[in-house]
Amino acid sequence: MNVRRYQARDMREAMRLVREHQGPDAVILSSRRVDGMLEVVAGTEPEPASRALESAPPSKPALSIPVDPELAAMRRELCDLRTLLVQQQALSERDQWAARHPLAAEFVERLMKCGFNEKLARSLAGSIQESTPTDEAWTRLRTRLSASIATAQTTVLERGGMLALVGSTGVGKTTTINRLALRHIRRMGAESVSLVTLDRQRLGAYKQLQAFGQMAGIPVMLLESERDLLTLASRAGDGKLILIDTEGRAARDVAERKLFAQVRHQIDLETWLVVPATHQASVLRQVLEAFQSCEPSALVLTKVDEAEQLGETLSVLLEQSLGLAFYSDGQRIDEDFHKADTLYLTRLALNEPASQVRPTAHRPIAEPTPKRVFEHAQVTRLQVTSQTRTEQESMVLESVVPFRKRVHAAF
Known part of the structure; x- marks a missing residue:
């Protein structure tokens, strides 16, 4: 696996750097905060040898090896499964969710620092659109939280x-x-x-x-x-x-x-x-x-x-x-x-x-x-x-x- 390390201000920027350098198939292996910056380790799976053999033209027609289509499909599925297992081992469920929803993950972290439990924090932040500006999204979250607190008639x-x-x-x-x-x-x-x-x-x-x-x-x-x-x-x-x-x-x-x-x-x-x-x-x-x-x-x-x-x-x-x-x-x-x-x-x-x-x-x-x-x-x-x-x-x-x-x- 080809592994590279990136540093960015937030998860959005880190994901952009990973896609630019390693393509959309790159896998996030780990993430952590270092000196105020977000450090992300990503990797890509090298092309399987079977695919190289399939794509490479035979040097001599007499030495070409016939490839069974079903066997090739099975090999590709096994390769994809191996990649998925590596990803699941490298990332916890929380990190996977944070990688898919960087803005929501940031809000969850802020809420938990204020004493809110994780279940409530993820419920509040889960409805936030990732494309929403940060200040506007935080205002919406605060309004939703305030409206959720019941008041009584006196x-x-x-x-x-x-x-x-x-x-x-x-x-x-x-x-x-x-x-x-x-x-x-x-x-x-x-x-x-x-x-x-x-x-x-x-x-x-x-x-x-x-x-x-x-x-x-x-x-x-x-x-x-x-x-x-x-x-x-x-x-x-x-x-x-x-x-x-x-x-x-x-x-x-x-x-x-x-x-x-x-x-x-x-x-x-x-x-x-x-x-x-x-x-x-x-x-x-x-x-x-x-x-x-x-x-x-x-x-x-x-x-x-x-x-x-x-x-x-x-x-x-x-x-x-x-x-x-x-x-x-x-x-x-x-x-x-x-x-x-x-x-x-x-x-x-x-x-x-x-x-x-x-x-x-x-x-x-x-x-x-x-x-x-x-x-x-x-x-x-x-x-x-x-x-x-x-x-x-x-x-x-x-x-x-x-x-x-x-x-x-x-x-």
Whole structure:
């Protein structure tokens, strides 16, 4: 086999050089990156001796050797088969695909560096036409990826009702409850929302909600069990939003105990699953599978700013049918909480420059906070500051010991 080595900037240029020097029958034996250049080794199969004998004119008619046509055809087929075997041994399936689709192979490599799994990357890049300019092809791929991420309807925030957040420990459920409550207060007023917690395991869980409720002027209740939600639902007015915080559970514990199984079919209750962008793909798949028993209708993605490779998270989200409702990308209670923006998340996952990810013109504009919320917050701060030690201790005791009658008194 005649073997030659070529260096080029990309696979397109390398294939052109191979065809120019060795013809269309040349076989790519290997390819690798060397000092920023693509090095390709290609070879051609020498003409079989049988063909040389067939093509060469006999020197003497008496010494000419008759060639059986069927035997010659068999020899050619064996030669072609040998060439194919050499090619398959020299190139893996991935390299063969890359040799046929150099632009798509380049995009697959870029996507995998961003954390997207190979199956998804090849699916996205496989539809790209090789003749398309690189920038235009990348824009189409980004648009297709963005459109593939499902989003969820948030009608419960408009019409009111019960909304419970579930998820593992430490994923940001309580903070998300506060953020959703603040958005609703700005739109509908403090009297249209209440906070409820079923988390009696984590120390200070109720106290954290209570502090926010005092500043915002909204009631906060600690319930003993899920059955108390029945009483709460019967006394809540139409259009009132009740946000329910739950205790964090490990994925293995959720499968054993179905949350809200006792009351789900007796009240209008919607469940959202809160997941962090910092989970590894395998852990995130396990969480999504375990919390299916809670029948979530939407996802809230937290800690986007802490994810090393957001592409890994988006790859898992694309494998399931739950839509994304909100995401958070910082610690600020309001400015870092956003409705699902798949194009922004896609650009962020692809490590595109910050100036392209979220243009200033598209930054979310905060809605004006009603004056009464700030006035109440100022009064509350004064009251908390002037509390005596005895009053503070009684508040802590109240946050630990729930009273069922407080549910009735809240409405």
